Amino acid sequence: MSVRYRIQCPAGSIEARAQALAVEQSIEMPLEAVRDARVRAEVVGEVRSIDALPDAPGQFDVVLALATETVGDEAGQLMNMLFGNCSLQPDVALIDLQLPAATLARWPGPRFGIEGWRAAVGAAGTRRPLSCSALKPQGLPLEALAALAYTFARAGIDVVKDDHGLADQPAAPFAQRVPAVQRAIERANRDKAAHGGALAGHRSLYAPSLSGGPRRLAAQLRIARDEGVGALLACPMIVGVPVFVELLRAEAGVPLLAHPALAGSARIGAPLLLGRLFRLFGADATIFPNWGGRFSYPRADCLAIAERARAPLGAHAPILPVPAGGMSVERVREMLDDYGPDTMLLIGGNLLAAGDAMPARAAEFAARVACAFETHDSRS
């Protein structure tokens, strides 16, 4: 596999630094002490190219060839060989990864992808973007969270997710929260059908937040399955990417929304981690902080995340990029102009800040998203 790093280094020592990185991310010992001929020929990492960045003196893009046999098909071991030790070296950032076609097929990839989301919300065959909002703040009692979920779903928002801070706290324990919220969502879906009009046939999905170790996660998966929830949310960098692949991707049975908590900002390129790797590991949608909000990802990175989420990747389906983080209803048009229809927009606090006008604000958000690419807005 081919791995691109960015290294900060004086020009005079970049060749030695790149070689040291190739050793660090493969055999982790002095090359001259390796006696095994096969290891020297097939396992030791190789420097493929070194390019000075034209606009950044002392910065270099270094491409290494690393042996896929060191990784197998295990997500944690892939992270380990890509960035395990060198995460401890502040002069190195991980930028990109190209896997050979045969290796791509070893990763599960998304089970549902973009079309799976559309089918689940009752928009199969369309090419419309999706809307998403979040149940918050944590600390609310479950009745309040369920009431909020009803309002969002009744307003036509496609995916109602738990705030990623909602775990299994005493104020709204998972085992009580999920049934209560799911029933509120189902009631809203029934009410939309009964009411007729543009939202008849629209199905909102609830995506509860999974957290904890394997036993807790398995118990949460059982509850979600028993209650018939339509999607799930998890933070791959917190639960661990091996758990995301082996437990959640394998057993969720519904679309998976990946949240970037703990995914850092500085040292692994966001397009690679949030766009490509989370997709390979099984996410059907990937949340990331859009520019101009509470986070500082540059616009080019945000667009690159979206590109990676949807670009051809072996036989793996494209997934939805989910720009988020302090977005507002006023920015819907601009965001959709940037990201296009294969996108899910996530707005949370901006809806809640509308106070008594929140239901109308949520309906406006849902309608603007759903109808953005129609010539005539069928809801208005």
Place this chain on the structure above:
Amino acid sequence: MSVRYRIQCPAGSIEARAQALAVEQSIEMPLEAVRDARVRAEVVGEVRSIDALPDAPGQFDVVLALATETVGDEAGQLMNMLFGNCSLQPDVALIDLQLPAATLARWPGPRFGIEGWRAAVGAAGTRRPLSCSALKPQGLPLEALAALAYTFARAGIDVVKDDHGLADQPAAPFAQRVPAVQRAIERANRDKAAHGGALAGHRSLYAPSLSGGPRRLAAQLRIARDEGVGALLACPMIVGVPVFVELLRAEAGVPLLAHPALAGSARIGAPLLLGRLFRLFGADATIFPNWGGRFSYPRADCLAIAERARAPLGAHAPILPVPAGGMSVERVREMLDDYGPDTMLLIGGNLLAAGDAMPARAAEFAARVACAFETHDSRS
């Protein structure tokens, strides 16, 4: 709980920035949109102090009070509330955490701690440091790894660990590697007993590297238990801290060595993460890159990691700091002068680089460590 962050920010906006961080790491929505009185009073994070760093203009230490109810007793959720979202904000670093005494007791902490390691290697009742080396490079066939393990153990090295890059690769699959290496270690222990002298009664421990999702890990734990291995190695940031707590700490039954792969260097303070948090999560020893090697941790950070590994922490036992990463036998004395006897020194490549003289070099390393604080060196 009290959490210390370092924020880079113009002085004129630090108060607003600190307040925004308190909101981000608790309720994640505009404060004015929170209507629930209990949430406003008990769940929203609070800024406790803001201190300009005297020697670093534009840098501030900000202490927040965050509600322990948001975290419960779950390691992943603790990481989430400490650094989930703000990991995506490059102006923020996580520096320190103080948990109330009642909360400390919710974490498992180390099962064995420093005295547990000494008892396991046959050094109960002494106060001597421990030695550790690594089986590498990955790619070697199992016979070669087992032969290396025999040599290290026969030389008197206390802990022989897998290189953290050894996972379940075809060259030496876990299910074959662990029995082969464990038997080599046991043979070396028997040979030391039969030979008599200073190493009679010395027991080397093998610490295989665990990796993968919960099913693979459970299978690996079974193999390790069936073979009677004496210790285990894992990377908490790769397998996921919830898995480390719920599966490995709960079920390992032998001392756990935490490896810092993927633990980053820049944005979570190493003393907090590698010293305090890994200990709370159940590590009995914590490996970190010592200064002057292939990594660039400053000396003060390294000493602070060791301090955090051993300082009083509720009822939790102290654990062994394990300085590593390009160390050499020549530095043993200096490292022990710095770290003292409650330490495990890890040297890998420097021993292997000795070629045919490796067995003698390994014995020299083991003896220098074991006898460093004796008046008379009983092995010489």
